[in-house]
Amino acid sequence: MSLVSSNQPYGTPTWIELDVPATGLDRAREFYGALFGWDFTTADAANGFYTTCLLRDLPVAGLRQAATPAAPGLWCVYFATEDCDSTAKRVADAGGTVRLSPLDVPGLGRRALAEDPVGAHFGLWQGGTHPGCRLVNEPGTLVRNDLITANPEPARLFYADVFDFTLDGNQDLPESDFTFLRRPDGHEIGGVFGDPTATSTRWQTTFEVADTDATVASALAAGGSAGPVSDTPYGRMAEITDPLGNVFDLIARPAGTILA
Known part of the structure; x- marks a missing residue:
């Protein structure tokens, strides 16, 4: 077991998130709950409902209500950064594409979405009160x-x-x-x-x-x-x-x- 209580070092995969349509949220919760023993808590977010997946009451993943998936057909991995804006610039300078410019997730941190030069999607996470996966x-x-x-x-x-x-x-x-x-x-x-x-x-x-x-x-x-x-x-x-x-x-x- 690894318990995470603070922000991970730069470049560490720190959070995973699955975008699902509104009609699929219940099905996703049912499936992953049966598979991994997760519990769920859902809150109203800026662009729809956000479900946090919990194991022993600690966040381990997220389900985002989204019409357009950030990483179609896959879980989206977020890499840790202390400065989301600076890392987004490094992504662009290295030949990647910033798909969602850095923005604040109120009370939790700052995020961005990107695509590498060969087409893989990923995210950036600057933790505030939410460091990412706690287990x-x-x-x-x-x-x-x-x-x-x-x-x-x-x-x-x-x-x-x-x-x-x-x-x-x-x-x-x-x-x-x-x-x-x-x-x-x-x-x-x-x-x-x-x-x-x-x-x-x-x-x-x-x-x-x-x-x-x-x-x-x-x-x-x-x-x-x-x-x-x-x-x-x-x-x-x-x-x-x-x-x-x-x-x-x-x-x-x-x-x-x-x-x-």
């Missing part, structure tokens, strides 16, 4: 995010430029084009997976679970669909599509495995 790296919470793209080199250079990440190869997967992204302090925040068969570029969110096979069965029972379960050097994984068409991964890690 990570335990069942039912965020454990990592990886960029999947057929064009990895511009992506690697972009994220290194914007967030000062270092780039390291992966000896555990020598047959794959996989690059670790690390903060300047050496902490791994995710990776870039070069997949020539990828039909889109995306940040894909991975949730930790205690038992991948059992969680896949729960996802199917709750109306989702699942790809094959597979064993990797880091744990047992499966890709899930929720009833609204959003894709994410599950992983059950062996005890002591460090993934992020």
